[in-house]
Amino acid sequence: MELYSNIIGEGKPFLILHGFLGMGDNWKTLGKRFSENGYEVHLIDQRNHGRSAHTSAFSYELMAEDLKEYCDQHNLKDIVLLGHSMGGKTAMKFACQYPELMGKLIVADIAPKYYAPHHQTILEGLTMLSNAELTSRGEADEKLEEYIKEWGVRQFLLKNLYWKEKGKLALRMNLEALKENINEIGQALTSEETFSGSSLFINGGNSNYIKAEDKSLIKEHFPNSVVLTIKGVGHWLHAEKPDEFYEAVIEFINKS
Template sequence: MELYANVLGGGKPFLILHGFLGMSDNWKTLGAKFSEAGYQVHLIDQRNHGRSPHTDEFNYQVMAKDINEYCKKNKLENIILLGHSMGGKTAMKTACEFPQLIEKLVVADIAPKYYAPHHQTILDGLTMLSNSELTSRGQADEKLKEYIEEWGVRQFLLKNLYWKEKGKLALRMNLEVLKDKVNEIGQALTSEEIFKGDTLFLNGGNSKYIQEGDKDLLKEHFPTSELITIKGVGHWLHAEKPDEFYQTVINFINK
């Protein structure tokens, strides 16, 4: 499995993993900032997303192996690994499975617990797009509006569109497998999965993904971790307050 990555800058390797139905492009602006700070940033498309290969196998076990293989192939070690949402779950799993690979771990707005499936409306909207003859992004946005009111969420999803052929748009992700394996997205770490390295959890003050009651669970799996809340933002904390997100991460990794 050869993952697609957009590599920016030079220096210590810093891998960034997007969330469910996202892609590496979501992190281009912040990735450029981290590279300007002296890091070699690898913006990765996880399997079945973006430009990475499509496969029927989709779970955190194989996605963690994908990251390990990517690092081996590119001779990366002592990496900084940052993941948001689903990418945060992949990052946690990678840290537990391959602790020697990771110097610092950053997890954005997700806990190591089980989450029930909650993407059905979005998946229905994307299925409708996939079955439509799309000739412009504006047309796709109008259609998606029937399912998703929030402009920002629609723009995030519409980044997946590309020109499959002249005058015809299509979605990059492997939608059928992602729909079929949607239960995998919410899977928890097992009780014996523990990473003792430096770990930062970041959560959005308005987000429900990390609750007050999850603090003990974070410490059980990541005993040296700290949790920092960015106030006034939801689940897409890095997009809503990019400067504060960037500064918080830089402070942690430069410590």
């Protein structure tokens, strides 16, 4: 499957995978900063998200295969691979399945364990938006506020809005397929999947996605890994403290 991407800069390949209901564009500011350090940054839309193809099939197995195809098409190897949340799950899967293409792995605020579905309210709000006759982003924000109180989360979700035609807003993601496959989002790595390459897990101090007891599981799958906590941030750690996140990643990937 052809994946849409925005490529910034030149140098060593650095691929970034967004989280559930996001898109590569969410990482534009940080991507530009990484590119200034001699990296060719690929901001990728995963299947059923952003401008990449919509399909009824959806799983981490498929998303790892999509990424392998992408690397083959662009002749990429020895890659730096960074994934946040759902993107982190894809990145872990990819690193375990295609270690020959990997340089370093960075996983933002997700563990290799199973997570129960917990996006129901967000999906209800987006379903309401997709059925509404929207004429402005302000109107969409007002309607979405009935479901999601956090302004920052709404702004993140509303980035998916685009003008489908004059006077008509629509959502870029394949909402039906994502709702249909919601149980896939929380899937764990299988017990035999491991990656022995250099790996960094960054979690938010206020987030409960990576708990103290998950660290031993991370080590089982990723024996050459370090877990780093950024204090005072939640699940969107890269958006809340971009400077700290950037420094942590750069320090890790620049180490020989």
